[in-house]
Amino acid sequence: MNEDQRLLSTQVTVSDSVKKSEKDYSHYFQNVYTAPSLKDAKKRGKEQISYVDNFAIDPRFENMGHGRKFYIRTYGCQMNEHDTEVIAGILMELGYESTDSVKDANIILLNTCAIRENAENKVFGELGHFKPLKLENPDLLIGVCGCMSQEESVVNKILKTYDQVDMIFGTHNIHRLPEILDNAYKSKEIVVDVWSKEGDVIENLPKVRKGNIKAWVNIMYGCDKFCTYCIVPYTRGKERSRRPEDIIQEVRHLAAQGYKEVTLLGQNVNAYGKDFEDLQYRLGDLMEELHKIDIPRIRFTTSHPRDFDDHLIEVLARGGNLVDHIHLPVQSGSTGMLKIMARKYTREQYIELVRKIRAAIPTVSLTTDIIVGFPNETDEQFEETMSLFREIGYEMAFTYIYSPREGTPAAKMEDNIPMEVKKERLQQLNELVKEQALAAMQSYKGQVVEVLVEGESKKNPDVLSGYTAKNKLVNFVGPKSIVGQLVKVKITETKTWSLNGELIEVSAGQEVGVQ
The missing domain is CATH 2.40.50.140 (Nucleic acid-binding proteins)
Structure with missing residues (x-):
C-alpha cells in the first residue's frame, strides 16, 4: 500500500480515561465518518475507486500471530461470511491459528450485521459476556468489525459502555488488519479504523474458505438503491464492481480445486458492471463466461428486480451450470408501499418481470424477502402482499417485521403500526409461506x-x-x-x-x- 492509500484511512485512538468521563465521543472521530445521510450519500460517485491487485503482508508483521489463536463470530448475510473468510485468511498468514473456543483465543472478533436491531443487540450482549475473559487475560484483544462499525451511533455506544473492546474497523478496510492489530498491541487505547471513503477493490486477499464443496465469490460491493428502510448503502458504500477477468480467474481456480458450486455475491448483484466507465459489461455477460467453466453449479444473490434485465434472463435460460433458482426480493405486494420503500418498481412491473423469467425458464424456482408492518401499511396493502405471494407462487420466503434503523429515511417516519398488528401479519404470512413451501415440496414425491x-x-x-x-x-x-x-x-x-x-x-x- 502506498502512502496516498494510507492517508485514505483515518485512525483515532481514545484513551481509557476519556472513554469513562465523556458522554459524547463524536468529536473524537468526526474525521473518520459521519452519521448516515441520504442527502450526502446520494451525492457520492465522484470519488475515484482504485483497483489494487498486489496485496501482501508487510514483512514487519510476519509471525505476529506465532503461538496465538483467533476466534471470529459472524452475524448476518453471506457477504459477512465471505468477509470472515478473508479476515481468517489474513490472520493465518500472520501466523495465527483458528480456535472454536473463546477461552482459548488471543483475539476475538465480532463480524457484525446492521440490518436489524436484534442483530445489533446480540452483538452488544456478546461484548458483555466477553468482559470477564478480558479481566482474566488483559492481553486478549477484542474487536468489532463489519457493518455495525460503519455506524457512528454504534461506535459512540462502544466507546461509552464497552471498555473491553480494543479495536473497531469497518467494511472497507479489512486489508488493513495487520496494521490495526499492530496498533492495538502497542497501545492501551482503543483503535478505531474506519474509512471515510467508499473503499477500493483489493484483489489477491487470502481466504480461508469453509469446506471444499461450495464457495462464495464476491463480484461487487455496496449498493446505490437507497431503499428507505435499509442501512446497507451507508455501511457498505457505493456500488463497486470487480473486474470480470479477476472474477473469471477466481472461479476457474475454484473449479480446478474441485469445488462443485459457486455463489456470486453482491448487495445488489445484478447491478454488476453499471459502474464501469471503460467497459460495457453486465451480469449477463459475466454469467455467459462462467457458463463455459467446468463447474457444476453457479448461482447468485441478492437480486434487485429493477436491475434484472432481459439479457440476464436470456443467458440464465441456457441452463447447464446456471441453476434455475432465483432469489428475487419483492419486500411488499403493494405499489403504494413499494413507493414509500423507494423500491422504484410497481407491483405490476414485478409481475411482468416474473412472467418474462417463467417464459424463458419454465422450471424456475422463485424465493423472496418480505417486510410486514412498514410505516402506514394498511390491512388492504398487507392483503396485496398476501395475494402477490399466491400469484407468483414463491416456494420460500424470508419474512421480517419492520424495525427502524437509525440514519435511514424510514427511521424519520412514524412507526405507527402496533407491534401486535405486526406480529399478527407476520404469522399470517408465515402460514402462507409454509403452505406454499409444502406444496412445492410435495411435487417432488417419487422424483x-x-x-x-x-x-x-x-x-x-x-x-x-x-x-x-x-x-x-x-x-x-x-x-x-x-x-x-x-x-x-x-x-x-x-x-x-x-x-x-x-x-x-x-x-x-x-x-x-x-x-
Whole structure:
C-alpha cells in the first residue's frame, strides 16, 4: 500500500480515561465518518475507486500471530461470511491459528450485521459476556468489525459502555488488519479504523474458505438503491464492481480445486458492471463466461428486480451450470408501499418481470424477502402482499417485521403500526409461506433429483444431506465417501422444509445400494 492509500484511512485512538468521563465521543472521530445521510450519500460517485491487485503482508508483521489463536463470530448475510473468510485468511498468514473456543483465543472478533436491531443487540450482549475473559487475560484483544462499525451511533455506544473492546474497523478496510492489530498491541487505547471513503477493490486477499464443496465469490460491493428502510448503502458504500477477468480467474481456480458450486455475491448483484466507465459489461455477460467453466453449479444473490434485465434472463435460460433458482426480493405486494420503500418498481412491473423469467425458464424456482408492518401499511396493502405471494407462487420466503434503523429515511417516519398488528401479519404470512413451501415440496414425491452432498445431517449423523440445484434440502442414507459429490436420489417423503429419499446413483454412474 502506498502512502496516498494510507492517508485514505483515518485512525483515532481514545484513551481509557476519556472513554469513562465523556458522554459524547463524536468529536473524537468526526474525521473518520459521519452519521448516515441520504442527502450526502446520494451525492457520492465522484470519488475515484482504485483497483489494487498486489496485496501482501508487510514483512514487519510476519509471525505476529506465532503461538496465538483467533476466534471470529459472524452475524448476518453471506457477504459477512465471505468477509470472515478473508479476515481468517489474513490472520493465518500472520501466523495465527483458528480456535472454536473463546477461552482459548488471543483475539476475538465480532463480524457484525446492521440490518436489524436484534442483530445489533446480540452483538452488544456478546461484548458483555466477553468482559470477564478480558479481566482474566488483559492481553486478549477484542474487536468489532463489519457493518455495525460503519455506524457512528454504534461506535459512540462502544466507546461509552464497552471498555473491553480494543479495536473497531469497518467494511472497507479489512486489508488493513495487520496494521490495526499492530496498533492495538502497542497501545492501551482503543483503535478505531474506519474509512471515510467508499473503499477500493483489493484483489489477491487470502481466504480461508469453509469446506471444499461450495464457495462464495464476491463480484461487487455496496449498493446505490437507497431503499428507505435499509442501512446497507451507508455501511457498505457505493456500488463497486470487480473486474470480470479477476472474477473469471477466481472461479476457474475454484473449479480446478474441485469445488462443485459457486455463489456470486453482491448487495445488489445484478447491478454488476453499471459502474464501469471503460467497459460495457453486465451480469449477463459475466454469467455467459462462467457458463463455459467446468463447474457444476453457479448461482447468485441478492437480486434487485429493477436491475434484472432481459439479457440476464436470456443467458440464465441456457441452463447447464446456471441453476434455475432465483432469489428475487419483492419486500411488499403493494405499489403504494413499494413507493414509500423507494423500491422504484410497481407491483405490476414485478409481475411482468416474473412472467418474462417463467417464459424463458419454465422450471424456475422463485424465493423472496418480505417486510410486514412498514410505516402506514394498511390491512388492504398487507392483503396485496398476501395475494402477490399466491400469484407468483414463491416456494420460500424470508419474512421480517419492520424495525427502524437509525440514519435511514424510514427511521424519520412514524412507526405507527402496533407491534401486535405486526406480529399478527407476520404469522399470517408465515402460514402462507409454509403452505406454499409444502406444496412445492410435495411435487417432488417419487422424483429423482440431483443432490450435492454436503455432509452428515445436523440431526442424525447416520444420515447424509445436501441440496438440489433449486436449493431444496434432501436427507438420505449413504456412504460417507460420497460427500462432495453429485448424486441421484429418489424422493420418498416430503416435508415443509426438507425432502427424504433413497440414494440410487453417484455422479460417475455407479449404482449404489442404500445402506
